[in-house]
Amino acid sequence: MARELITLLSSREIDKMRRAGHLAGQLLHHLNAFVKPGISTLELNDEAERWTQAHGAKSAPLGYGGDKDRPAFPRSICTSVNEVVCHGIPNAKQILRNGDILNIDVTLIVDGYHGDTSKMFLVGEPSPIAKKLVEVTNECRRLGIAAVKPNARVGDIGAVIQEYAEAQGFSVVQDFVGHGISNVFHTAPQIPHYGDRGKGLRLRPGMVFTIEPMINEGTWEVDLDEEDGWTAYTRDRKLSAQAEHTIAVVEGGVEILTPYPGEDT
Numbered sequence: 001m002a003r004e005l006i007t008l009l010s011s012r013e014i015d016k017m018r019r020a021g022h023l024a025g026q027l028l029h030h031l032n033a034f035v036k037p038g039i040s041t042l043e044l045n046d047e048a049e050r051w052t053q054a055h056g057a058k059s060a061p062l063g064y065g066g067d068k069d070r071p072a073f074p075r076s077i078c079t080s081v082n083e084v085v086c087h088g089i090p091n092a093k094q095i096l097r098n099g100d101i102l103n104i105d106v107t108l109i110v111d112g113y114h115g116d117t118s119k120m121f122l123v124g125e126p127s128p129i130a131k132k133l134v135e136v137t138n139e140c141r142r143l144g145i146a147a148v149k150p151n152a153r154v155g156d157i158g159a160v161i162q163e164y165a166e167a168q169g170f171s172v173v174q175d176f177v178g179h180g181i182s183n184v185f186h187t188a189p190q191i192p193h194y195g196d197r198g199k200g201l202r203l204r205p206g207m208v209f210t211i212e213p214m215i216n217e218g219t220w221e222v223d224l225d226e227e228d229g230w231t232a233y234t235r236d237r238k239l240s241a242q243a244e245h246t247i248a249v250v251e252g253g254v255e256i257l258t259p260y261p262g263e264d265t
Contacts, residue, residue: 004189007178010133010205013113013182014257015207020115021246021257022055024108029261035121037098041079044104045090051077052108057145060107060114060185070229078105078118084242085214085232086176098124101134103242117258118244123200132241133217137166137241140213144193145247148211148254152203158195161213171220173240176232178210181246185215203249207255212244234237 008019030051034044052059059076066072072088080088080103081096088103096102120134137176140161147156162172178191189201193213218238225231234240246257 006201006204006207007207009182009248010206014206014208016111016113016181016245017115017248018257019058019077020108020110020113020257021117022115022116022259023110024106024115024165025260026055027051027106027108028104029116029263031104032121035096035102035123035125037096037254038097038207040092041081041088041090041096042075042092042093043194044079045075048104048106048162052076053058054241056110058109058114060109061105062236064185072184073230078103079090080105080240080242083234083237085173085216086242087230087232089228089230092198096123100124100128101126101127101239101241105242105244107185108118114181114183114185114246115258116126116185116244116246118149118212118242119260120141120241120243129217132168133170133215133239136165136170137213137215137243140165140172140193140215141245142183142213144211145245145256146211148247148249150203150205150249150251150253152177153198154189154191154200154203155195155209156197158192158200159197162194165213165215171216172220173216173222174216175216175219176212178212178244178257180209183207205249205251207249208246210246213241214240214242217239
């Protein structure tokens with residue numbers, strides 16, 4: 001197997017990532033006031049795009065990808081509701097209802113560099129199992145980030161996430177993983193949210209990547225929407241949740257580059 005080519009970012013580049021990341025966190029914080037029963041996911045998308053342009057940034061998902069097998073992503077953010085694992089496409093017909101859980105995934109480009117983060121939102125009063133799933137997912141992300149330090153292994157991140165999620169009665173999606181990020185949206189290394197301690201790539205200062213566990217109520221297996229080519233659903237159509245930060249490996253351990261204003265990350 002060929003080794004992944006890892007780019008270590010300079011302090012100047014990490015500073016650019018920090019600027020993009022902080023703005024992305026501010027966007028999620030801004031959208032919090034709009035998430036309520038009766039709003040469509042397209043309205044959330046349009047507000048995100050308006051805010052992004054007003055702050056001099058660009059939305060990385062808009063027009064991303066696209067090949068002979070699927071079109072480019074058509075919206076500025078991903079809105080994944082209930083059984084949607086990731087890459088949900090905002091649309092006018094999808095109206096949020098009391099009890100929904102929603103992941104909003106944003107990636108902003110500032111001065112050529114990307115800030116990628118996502119957050120779970122509770123719409124009205126979700127069920128106890130939905131609330132627990134969101135809480136466990138947030139804790140999985142926290143534990144994964146806490147495992148990052150120089151000379152640790154990528155497998156250390158996945159192991160602590162998988163052990164905690166499964167101990168709580170949930171499963172970890174294996175089809176989608178974290179990824180390196182810089183002035184390129186998706187690059188090496190891949191960061192699985194499952195695995196074994198002491199295995200995988202050794203972490204070094206200057207590495208920047210996302211940790212974005214997707215945790216399912218039921219099976220970890222997913223289905224991809226054959227029509228749009230993007231939306232991923234839980235195979236059993238039970239609930240899914242995701243939480244994401246972009247982080248940098250630094251000499252002292254780890255820095256979260258996408259903090260949420262006023263919130264414990």
